[in-house]
Amino acid sequence: MTVQLPSQIVxxxxxxxxxxxxAAELSERGFAQREIADRLGVSQAAVSxxxxxDGGREERFVEQSRMQATVERIAEGFAxxxxxxxxxxxxxxxxxxxxEDRGPICAIHEEEMPALEGMGCDLCVRGRDRAVQAEREVLSNVRRAVRAFANAPGVAAHVPNVGTNVAMALPDPADETDxxxxxxxxxxxxxxxxxxxxxxxxxxxxxxTTLLAATTADPSIRGAINLATSDDLLAAVPESLDAVAFDAAYxxxxxxxxxxxxxxxxxVVYxxxxxxxxxxxxVLGESAVDAVDRARTLVERVDGS
Incomplete structure (x- = not known):
């Protein structure tokens, strides 16, 4: 990964x-190239x-209405x-x-640093924040867990018809939004x-819902994944994890x-x-990655039996 500061994009x-x-707006208003160069702090050749x-425009900036309005306002003010x-x-x-506040600079920054993608990064604007950092860590953990699950052999056979989800809670979660x-x-x-x-x-x-109940009882349990219940899967659960049944009603x-x-x-609860x-x-764990690792182990035991 290449570390790039947003200031480089600027x-x-x-x-x-x-x-x-x-340069284009000032030229339209009758400024000579030498005058434009002085205003912009560049050479006359650069203005040309x-x-x-040939100035290397970034179209994502050009198409922004606020960018256009600001440039026109400055050019008119100079004129x-x-x-x-x-x-x-x-x-x-x-x-x-x-x-920089989740705008085009932020979008380009995510492209240059894929580790930021999908994290709702606002570090540039608001600086370090423990709550924001916790959210980023949780999102990153879930992304890694999802990749591990998606790349594991044999897991597709254990995905229920309603689908699987991989989840992780923030510390001391209040509800599903955490x-x-x-x-x-x-x-x-x-x-x-x-x-x-x-x-x-x-x-x-x-x-x-399952994860929130678990983390309320044991704050160290913050990750979960759901699989399709089967006799083979339950038989693969080791005694150390314990498999406990509960009523299916919502x-x-x-x-x-x-x-x-x-x-x-x-x-494991089922x-x-x-x-x-x-x-x-x-399947529960201390994080999303931990829960997925446990789920992958169960699948491997089923496939190896």
């Missing part, structure tokens, strides 16, 4: 783009390149004398801050695994699970279904 992509756009369309260099700088800095999971769930497709999107908070209901499920976990949280409810097994 210097290498935003600045040439805004200079090119300003900008006006010829009428109502704006000086200090005021122009203030306008551009405000625009940069806006673009649990990250995959929107739309993970499904088996042509013998493989289809992951529809990156994890988000609040994307799971049933897996989150009504008051979280409260019933809390009561079940009062004497300790097992590594139900055998009911009318309109598919049999589901939940």
């Amino acid at each position: 210097v290498e992509r935003f600045l040439p783009t805004v200079r090119s756009m300003l 390149q900008y006006l010829a369309g 009428t004398g109502r704006m000086d260099d200090y005021e122009a700088l203030a306008e551009l800095l405000e625009l940069v801050r806006d673009f 649990v990250a999971a995959v929107p739309g769930r993970i499904h088996a497709m042509r013998g493989g695994i289809n992951v529809p999107s990156n994890p988000e908070f609040g994307a799971s209901q049933h897996v989150a 009504e008051d499920r979280r409260e019933r699970l809390r009561a079940l976990f009062a004497d300790g949280v097992p590594g 139900h055998e279904g009911a009318f309109g409810i598919e049999p589901i097994t939940y």
Whole structure:
């Protein structure tokens, strides 16, 4: 992974783009190339390149209506004398801050640093924040767990018809919005695994319900994955994890699970279904990665038996 600061994007992509756009606007207002060069702090040759369309514009900046409005405002201010260099700088800095706050600078930054993708990164704007850092860590853990599950052999056969989800809760979660999971769930497709999107908070209901009951009883349990219940899968559960059954009904499920976990949280809980409810097994762990590792081990034991 290449570490790149957003300031590099500002210097290498935003600045040439805004200079090119300003050069064009000032030229339309009758400024000579020498005057434009003085205003922009570049050489006259650079201005000539900008006006010829060789300035290396970043189109994602050019198409932004706020970028266009800011450039026109600065150019008009220079032309009428109502704006000086200090005021122009203030306008551009405000625009940069806006673009860094989940705007086009943020989008380009994610492309250059894939580790940021899907994390809702706002480090540039708000700095370090423990709550934000915890969210990023949870999302990152779920993404790694999902990749591990999707790449594991044999898991497709254990994905229920309703789909599988991989979830992880924040420390001290209050409700489903504090649990990250995959929107739309993970499904088996042509013998493989289809992951529809990156994890988000609040994307799971049933897996989150089970996980919230577990983490309330034992705060160290913060990860979960659901699989299809089968005799072979349950037979593969080692004594160290323990497999405990519960009633499949949705009504008051979280409260019933809390009561079940009062004497300790097992590594596996399952139900055998009911009318309109598919049999589901939940594998729990200290994180999403831990839960998936346990699930993969169960699948390997089934396939090896």
